[in-house]
Amino acid sequence: MDATAAVPVSEIVPGSAASAADAGEAALVQRARDGDAAALNRLVQSCLADAFDVAYRILGDRDTAEDAVQDGMVSAMKAISRFRGEGSFRAWVLTIVANAARTLLRQSGRRRQVALEDAEGVEGGVPDYENDILARRRAERIRDAIAELPEKQRLAVTLRTYQGLSYREIAAIADCSEGAARVNYHLGVKRLKLILQ
Amino acid sequence: MTTLTCDSVRDLLPDLDSGTLDSAVDGAVLAHVATCHACADELELIRLLRRHAIPVPVGLAERIVARLEQPETDLEKAREARSSRWPQWVARVPLAASIVFAIVIGSLWWESGRQPSITALDDEATRELAAAILDPFPGWPSTEVHLAGGVVLENLTDAELEILLTEMEW
Numbered sequence: 001m002d003a004t005a006a007v008p009v010s011e012i013v014p015g016s017a018a019s020a021a022d023a024g025e026a027a028l029v030q031r032a033r034d035g036d037a038a039a040l041n042r043l044v045q046s047c048l049a050d051a052f053d054v055a056y057r058i059l060g061d062r063d064t065a066e067d068a069v070q071d072g073m074v075s076a077m078k079a080i081s082r083f084r085g086e087g088s089f090r091a092w093v094l095t096i097v098a099n100a101a102r103t104l105l106r107q108s109g110r111r112r113q114v115a116l117e118d119a120e121g122v123e124g125g126v127p128d129y130e131n132d133i134l135a136r137r138r139a140e141r142i143r144d145a146i147a148e149l150p151e152k153q154r155l156a157v158t159l160r161t162y163q164g165l166s167y168r169e170i171a172a173i174a175d176c177s178e179g180a181a182r183v184n185y186h187l188g189v190k191r192l193k194l195i196l197q
Numbered sequence: 198m199t200t201l202t203c204d205s206v207r208d209l210l211p212d213l214d215s216g217t218l219d220s221a222v223d224g225a226v227l228a229h230v231a232t233c234h235a236c237a238d239e240l241e242l243i244r245l246l247r248r249h250a251i252p253v254p255v256g257l258a259e260r261i262v263a264r265l266e267q268p269e270t271d272l273e274k275a276r277e278a279r280s281s282r283w284p285q286w287v288a289r290v291p292l293a294a295s296i297v298f299a300i301v302i303g304s305l306w307w308e309s310g311r312q313p314s315i316t317a318l319d320d321e322a323t324r325e326l327a328a329a330i331l332d333p334f335p336g337w338p339s340t341e342v343h344l345a346g347g348v349v350l351e352n353l354t355d356a357e358l359e360i361l362l363t364e365m366e367w
Contacts, residue, residue: 044261048258049250052251056251066254069257070260070261074261078265139249142246157246164211164215186207189239193238193239193242
C-alpha cells in the first residue's frame with residue numbers, strides 16, 4: 001500500500017545527500033595532492049571501513065580482503081592526482097579496491113566462502129554470555145544471508161546499506177548500469193527478507 | 198509536487214537510517230513509514246544489516262600508511278612478497294625437480310647402454326682382474342637369465358646342483 005506525501009522526489013537522488021554532506025572531502029583531496037601526509041592519512045581512515053567491507057563482500061575472506069584493501073588503497077592514494085572529482089572520492093577509492101579484490105579473486109581461483117569465525121558480533125555492551133551467543137548467532141545468520149546473494153546483488157545491498165552510496169556510484173563499482181544497480185539492490189533486499197524470515 | 202511512493206521511499210531508507218537526508222525529506226519518509234507496514238519492515242531490515250557491519254582488522258590503516266611511506270622499490274618488493282603466499286623457494290621446486298629428474302633418467306639411460314670394456318685396459322693382469330670382478334662365475338648363467346625368469350636349474354651341472362642344495366638346506 002502506498003502512502004503519499006507532497007515531496008518533490010524527482011529531485012531526490014538516493015545516496016546523494018551523503019556525498020554532499022562530506023563537503024570537506026574535496027579540500028582534503030586537494031591537500032593530499034599537494035603532498036600533505038596528514039590529509040592523506042585522514043583520507044585513508046575515512047575510506048577504510050567501507051573499503052574493507054567491499055573487499056570482504058567480494059572475497060569472503062578477511063586475510064585476502066585485507067590484501068585487496070592494502071593494494072587498492074595504496075594504488076588509489078598514489079594515483080590521487082588522477083582523481084577528476086566527477087563523483088565522490090570515496091566511491092572512486094572503492095572502485096579501485098573492488099577491482100583489486102576481483103584481481104585477487106581471479107589469482108586465488110577460489111570460490112567465495114564466508115568463514116564462520118569471521119562472523120563475530122560487533123554489538124557492544126556489558127558481558128552477557130547468553131545474549132552474546134544470541135547476538136553472535138544473529139550476526140552469523142545475517143552475514144550468511146548476505147553471502148548467499150549473487151555478487152552484484154550483494155555488492156548493491158552492502159554498498160547502498162552500509163556505505164550509503166548512490167546507484168550511480170554502485171554501478172561504477174559493480175561494473176553495471178545505474179538501472180541494474182537499483183534493480184540489484186531491490187532484488188537483494190527482497191531476497192534477504194525471504195532468507196531471514 | 199509528486200507523491201512519495203513505496204518505491205521512492207525504499208530507495209531512501211538507507212539514507213534515512215544513516216541520517217543523511219534533508220530534514221524535509223526525512224520527515225516525509227518517516228511519515229510514509231509510519232503508515233506503510235511493508236516499508237517499515239524494510240527499514241527494520243536495513244537497521245538490522247547496519248548493526249552488523251564487518252569489523253576492520255586492527256592496524257590495517259597503519260599498515261597502509263606504512264606502505265605509502267615506503268620507497269617505490271620497497272613497495273614493489275612487499276607486493277611481490279605478499280602476492281605469493283608461499284615462500285619464494287617453493288616456486289623453484291618444479292624447476293629443481295625437473296633438473297634432478299633429467300639427471301636421474303640420463304644416468305640410468307647412460308648406464309643401461311654402457312658395457313664395461315676390459316679390452317680398453319692395457320695390462321693383461323689388470324684385464325684378468327677386471328674380468329674376474331665383473332664375472333666371478335663365468336660358467337654360471339648371467340643375472341639376465343634370472344631376471345628374465347628363464348629355466349636356470351637345467352643349465353646347472355650336478356656339482357653345482359649339489360652346492361645349491363647344500364646352500365638351501367642351510
